[in-house]
Amino acid sequence: MSAVLEVRGLSARIAGQQVVEDVAFDVAAQGVTALLGRNGVGKSSTIKALLGILERTGEVVFDGTRIDRMLTHRIVQRGIAYVPEDREVFGSLTVAENLRLAERDGTHRDAVARLFPELDERAAQQAGTLSGGQQQMVSLARALMNDNRLLLVDEPTKGLAPRIVGDVTRALRDAAERTPMLLVEQNLQVVRDLAHTVVVLSGGRVVHTGPAAEFLDSPLVHRHLGVAGAEEAA
Amino acid sequence: MSTLLLLLITGVGLGALYFLVASGLSLIYGLMGVLNFAHGSFLTLAGFLGWEVGRRVGDGTWGGLLAGMLVGLVVGALVAAVTELVFIRRLYQRHIEQVLVTVGLGLATVALFEGIWGTDPIRIAKPAWLGGTTDVLGASVPNDRWLLIGAAAVVLGLIVLFLRATPYGLVIRAGVENRTMVTALGIDVRRAFTVVFAIGGAAAGLGGVLASVYYGQVSAHQGTSLLIYAFIVTVIGGLGSLAGAAVASVLVAVIQQLANFYLGGTGDLAVVLALAAVLLVRPRGLLGKAAAR
Ligand SMILES: Nc1ncnc2c1ncn2[C@@H]1O[C@H](COP(=O)(O)OP(=O)(O)OP(=O)(O)O)[C@@H](O)[C@H]1O
Ligand SMILES: [Mg+2]
Numbered sequence: 435m436s437a438v439l440e441v442r443g444l445s446a447r448i449a450g451q452q453v454v455e456d457v458a459f460d461v462a463a464q465g466v467t468a469l470l471g472r473n474g475v476g477k478s479s480t481i482k483a484l485l486g487i488l489e490r491t492g493e494v495v496f497d498g499t500r501i502d503r504m505l506t507h508r509i510v511q512r513g514i515a516y517v518p519e520d521r522e523v524f525g526s527l528t529v530a531e532n533l534r535l536a537e538r539d540g541t542h543r544d545a546v547a548r549l550f551p552e553l554d555e556r557a558a559q560q561a562g563t564l565s566g567g568q569q570q571m572v573s574l575a576r577a578l579m580n581d582n583r584l585l586l587v588d589e590p591t592k593g594l595a596p597r598i599v600g601d602v603t604r605a606l607r608d609a610a611e612r613t614p615m616l617l618v619e620q621n622l623q624v625v626r627d628l629a630h631t632v633v634v635l636s637g638g639r640v641v642h643t644g645p646a647a648e649f650l651d652s653p654l655v656h657r658h659l660g661v662a663g664a665e666e667a668a
Numbered sequence: 669m670s671t672l673l674l675l676l677i678t679g680v681g682l683g684a685l686y687f688l689v690a691s692g693l694s695l696i697y698g699l700m701g702v703l704n705f706a707h708g709s710f711l712t713l714a715g716f717l718g719w720e721v722g723r724r725v726g727d728g729t730w731g732g733l734l735a736g737m738l739v740g741l742v743v744g745a746l747v748a749a750v751t752e753l754v755f756i757r758r759l760y761q762r763h764i765e766q767v768l769v770t771v772g773l774g775l776a777t778v779a780l781f782e783g784i785w786g787t788d789p790i791r792i793a794k795p796a797w798l799g800g801t802t803d804v805l806g807a808s809v810p811n812d813r814w815l816l817i818g819a820a821a822v823v824l825g826l827i828v829l830f831l832r833a834t835p836y837g838l839v840i841r842a843g844v845e846n847r848t849m850v851t852a853l854g855i856d857v858r859r860a861f862t863v864v865f866a867i868g869g870a871a872a873g874l875g876g877v878l879a880s881v882y883y884g885q886v887s888a889h890q891g892t893s894l895l896i897y898a899f900i901v902t903v904i905g906g907l908g909s910l911a912g913a914a915v916a917s918v919l920v921a922v923i924q925q926l927a928n929f930y931l932g933g934t935g936d937l938a939v940v941l942a943l944a945a946v947l948l949v950r951p952r953g954l955l956g957k958a959a960a961r
Binding site for chain 1: 841849
């Protein structure tokens with residue numbers, strides 16, 4: 435399968451400490467590629483490095499164009515949307531303002547409104563006063579309302595109630611049908627539902643790449659994900 | 669009673685002046701994390717140029733003063749925007765260097781102003797009414813205080829309107845909260861930086877012209893001395909909070925006036941003590957939020 439994003443020799447540091455080290459992988463041009471690994475291995479940092487939120491070195495090619503020296507807003511304008519790990523909604527802004535700020539082309543605004551009708555009802559509410567699940571809806575809506583060419587989604591189900599995990603999974607599957615996605619996700623059932631390929635990190639490096647189902651059924655899942663692998667058995 | 673009233677109204681007038689300087693400082697810090705030590709120079713330059721234009725239009729007349737205020741607004745906005753584009757922009761996210769550059773600019777421009785307009789303060793003429801007083805319940809309030817209070821109220825109203833009702837305002841409010849996430853939505857937050865510098869510069873520029881009315885003189889050091897109070901106001905109000913800057917401006921000026929009158933000229937000491945007290949009890953300031961990212 436062809437790649438929409440090619441990452442080669444990507445490294446990034448935070449406060450002098452190497453958190454992403456010579457990472458190389460592809461994000462397929464279709465469907466969901468999952469980025470996995472234990473807590474603190476550098477998954478979020480890898481995504482931030484791709485977006486230029488963290489200073490980085492190495493080569494990142496998006497749809498044939500080098501983006502590794504571009505500023506974050508330019509990268510996003512090329513059609514890469516980001517759903518950050520901790521939602522990062524603007525708490526002092528209303529739901530409507532959060533969405534308005536995120537609107538680049540707004541192609542899928544109505545579809546997103548149908549997907550999360552609650553956001554319409556709460557348009558005038560300060561986003562900081564929303565529940566965690568509602569904030570995640572805002573964060574997803576900000577990304578999904580535009581016509582993107584790649585989605586970078588960091589732990590979208592973290593801390594959500596099981597029913598909402600289902601909603602979010604459906605929304606992501608929907609989005610992945612038209613837009614390729616790099617997904618960081620600890621819930622391996624969600625990974626199994628969505629991803630066709632996994633890239634596994636350990637200590638800031640890629641230690642495994644391959645088909646998702648094969649990885650999830652192999653002993654590697656316990657070796658590389660440890661505790662998370664036990665969840666899979668349950 | 670009338671003395672207290674006089675001190676309160678005068679204090680609010682002085683607070684209005686502090687606010688014109690502090691509002692920009694606070695917005696700039698809130699959005700960009702830059703402590704702009706060049707802010708006083710925007711004020712001083714606007715004060716001089718406003719006076720130069722104003723006295724040619726009509727020395728000591730309302731027409732001259734209005735022309736001066738307009739020049740102050742424009743000069744302040746332009747100089748601030750250019751400062752951001754030329755000096756600050758290159759040092760994007762390098763906060764120490766940004767501070768060093770603004771400190772350097774502040775020092776260099778004061779020397780430049782001294783070279784052009786001399787080291788001594790220049791007395792200026794103002795419309796006769798501004799030199800008079802108005803009786804309020806027995807207190808004779810100097811009329812220039814009304815001008816200061818009115819101007820600061822209008823500026824506060826306009827900035828709030830700008831922040832609430834315009835697309836740039838939305839970007840600025842979001843950026844004060846989480847600058848990184850604004851860029852991650854594909855928005856060039858640096859354009860908002862220039863806008864915020866321009867707005868802050870315009871307010872400071874108007875403040876420069878009104879400061880010359882308040883003190884009856886223009887001088888190369890006007891901006892520097894006001895900047896110190898404006899920084900104190902900004903810290904007490906909470907860095908990045910416009911409402912905090914408004915409240916703290918009045919608070920600091922009133923404390924200063926009261927202490928000067930009732931406690932034998934200890935106004936500056938009282939202000940510093942108030943600063944220390946706020947920092948001890950509430951380090952983020954009265955209305956400050958957690959530091960911007
Ligand atoms: N702001 C920071 N300052 C210092 N170290 C940091 C900072 N952010 C992340 N790190 C460190 O960088 C490493 C990678 O962090 P990162 O958030 O990328 O991990 P992760 O794989 O996303 O973890 P998790 O599964 O818990 O989200 C960790 O060791 C973390 O402690
Ligand atoms: Mg993470």
